[in-house]
Amino acid sequence: MSKVKSFFYLFSVLFLVWLGFTATFQLQELALGLTLSFLLSLIFYKTYVNIGFPPLGIKRFVFALIYIIVVFKEIIKANLDVAYRAVHPKIPINPGIVIIRTNLNGDVAKTVLANSITLTPGTFTLDVIGDRLLIHWINVESKSEEEATKLIGERFERYLRIIFA
Amino acid sequence: MNAITILFLSIICLGLFLSFLRMLSGPTAPDRAVAVDTMTTIIVATLVLVAFILERYIYLDVALVYSLISFVGLVALARFLEKGF
Amino acid sequence: MYYLGVVVTGVGVLFLCLGGIGLFRFPDVYNRVQAGTKCTTLGAFATIIGVGIMEPTWFWKTLIIALFILATNPISSHSLGRAAYKSGTELAEGSVVDMASEFEEYSEE
Amino acid sequence: MIIIATVTVFFMLGAALSVFFFKDLMNAVVASSLVSLTATVLFYLLQAPDVAMAEAAIGVALVTGIFVVAIRRTERYEK
Numbered sequence: 313m314s315k316v317k318s319f320f321y322l323f324s325v326l327f328l329v330w331l332g333f334t335a336t337f338q339l340q341e342l343a344l345g346l347t348l349s350f351l352l353s354l355i356f357y358k359t360y361v362n363i364g365f366p367p368l369g370i371k372r373f374v375f376a377l378i379y380i381i382v383v384f385k386e387i388i389k390a391n392l393d394v395a396y397r398a399v400h401p402k403i404p405i406n407p408g409i410v411i412i413r414t415n416l417n418g419d420v421a422k423t424v425l426a427n428s429i430t431l432t433p434g435t436f437t438l439d440v441i442g443d444r445l446l447i448h449w450i451n452v453e454s455k456s457e458e459e460a461t462k463l464i465g466e467r468f469e470r471y472l473r474i475i476f477a
Numbered sequence: 478m479n480a481i482t483i484l485f486l487s488i489i490c491l492g493l494f495l496s497f498l499r500m501l502s503g504p505t506a507p508d509r510a511v512a513v514d515t516m517t518t519i520i521v522a523t524l525v526l527v528a529f530i531l532e533r534y535i536y537l538d539v540a541l542v543y544s545l546i547s548f549v550g551l552v553a554l555a556r557f558l559e560k561g562f
Numbered sequence: 563m564y565y566l567g568v569v570v571t572g573v574g575v576l577f578l579c580l581g582g583i584g585l586f587r588f589p590d591v592y593n594r595v596q597a598g599t600k601c602t603t604l605g606a607f608a609t610i611i612g613v614g615i616m617e618p619t620w621f622w623k624t625l626i627i628a629l630f631i632l633a634t635n636p637i638s639s640h641s642l643g644r645a646a647y648k649s650g651t652e653l654a655e656g657s658v659v660d661m662a663s664e665f666e667e668y669s670e671e
Numbered sequence: 672m673i674i675i676a677t678v679t680v681f682f683m684l685g686a687a688l689s690v691f692f693f694k695d696l697m698n699a700v701v702a703s704s705l706v707s708l709t710a711t712v713l714f715y716l717l718q719a720p721d722v723a724m725a726e727a728a729i730g731v732a733l734v735t736g737i738f739v740v741a742i743r744r745t746e747r748y749e750k
Contacts, residue, residue: 438644514638
C-alpha cells in the first residue's frame with residue numbers, strides 16, 4: 313500500500329475514534345480532534361505501511377456484519393459452557409494445550425482470528441508464531457493438528473478469508 | 478435505590494469476594510494478576526451501575542478512563558512477568 | 563423498555579458472579595484465565611448495555627465503554643496467559659496433552 | 672450503596688495487610704495495585720470523580736510500572 317493511502321487510512325480511523333469518544337459536534341472539539349489525528353498520523357504512518365489494512369468494499373462490509381453476528385453467538389455459547397463447568401460440583405474439565413494452523417496472512421487478520429478464538433467456547437490463544445497458533449483448550453476433543461484446526465479455527469477462517477482477501 | 482439494585486450489588490459483592498479470596502491464596506504470581514484483572518472488569522461494571530443509581534452522567538467518564546488505564550498497567554505487568562528474573 | 567434493561571442487567575450481574583465462582587474453583591492458571599475473562603467479559607458487556615437501555619440518553623457512551631471492554635479484555639488475558647506459560651507455570655494434574663514443546667522457541671527452556 | 676462501600680473497605684484492609692506479609696515482591700506489587708483500585712472505588716462512592724480519575728492514573732499504571740522496573744533491577748524475593 314502506498315504512503316499517501318495509508319496516511320489517509322490512519323487519519324480517518326483516528327478521527328472516527330475521536331468522534332466516538334467525545335460524541336459531540338462542537339466546532340472546537342472537532343478542530344482539536346482534526347489537529348491531533350493529523351499530527352499522530354504524520355508521525356506513525358510509516359509503521360502502518362507494513363501491517364496492511366484491508367481495502368474497502370461492499371462485499372467485505374456485508375461479510376464483516378455477518379462475522380460480528382457469528383462471533384456474538386459464539387460468545388454467548390462460550391459463556392454458558394464455561395459457567396456450566398464452573399458451577400458443576402465435580403468441575404468436568406479436560407484441559408490441554410494444542411497447536412492449530414491458519415492460512416491467513418497479514419498481522420491484522422491473525423490478530424482478529426486470535427481474539428475471536430479467545431472469546432469462543434473453552435479456548436484461548438497463548439501465542440502466535442508464524443502460521444501456527446498455540447491454544448489452551450478446556451475440553452480437548454482431538455489431539456491431532458488437522459482435526460483441531462477443523463474444530464476450532466475453521467468456522468471463523470471461512471469468513472476472514474473473504475474479508476481480508 | 479430500590480430492592481432490585483440492592484440485590485444486584487449483593488450479587489456483585491459475592492463475585493468480588495470470591496476473586497479476592499483467590500488473590501489472597503493464589504499459589505503463583507500470575508494467579509494473583511488474573512484475579513486482579515477479573516476484579517478490575519467487575520469494578521468497571523459496578524462503576525457504571527453506581528453512576529446509574531446516583532443519576533450522574535459525568536460519572537461514566539471515570540469508568541472509561543479506569544478501563545483504559547488498567548489495561549495499560551496489566552499489559553506492562555505481564556510483559557515483566559514474562560521475561561523471567 | 564425499563565424492564566428489558568433490568569433483565570439484561572440482571573443477566574450480566576449473574577455472569578459476573580459466575581466468573582468469580584469459576585475463578586475460585588478451577589485448578590490451574592489457564593483454566594482460571596478462561597473463567598475470569600470470558601464470563602466477566604460477557605457480564606460487563608451485558609451490565610453496561612443494560613444500563614444504557616434503562617437510561618436511553620446514555621446509550622452512546624455506554625456502547626463505547628462496552629465495545630472498549632470487548633476489544634481489550636482478550637488482549638490482556640492473552641498476555642497474562644503467555645506470561646504464565648513463559649515463566650514456567652505447570653499445567654494441572656488432569657491435563658491431557660501439551661504440544662508446546664514442538665515449538666522451537668519454547669523447547670530450549 | 673452501603674454494601675459495596677463496606678465490602679470495599681474490607682478489601683482495602685486485607686490487600687494492604689497482605690502487601691506486608693508477602694515474601695515475593697511481585698505479589699506485593701499486584702496487591703498494592705489492588706489497594707489503589709479499592710481507593711478509586713471509595714473516592715467514587717464519596718462523589719469525587721476527579722480524585723478517582725487521578726488515583727486510577729497514578730495508582731494503577733504509574734506506581735505499578737515504577738515498582739516493577741525497580742524490582743527487575745534489584746531482587747525479587749525478600750530474605
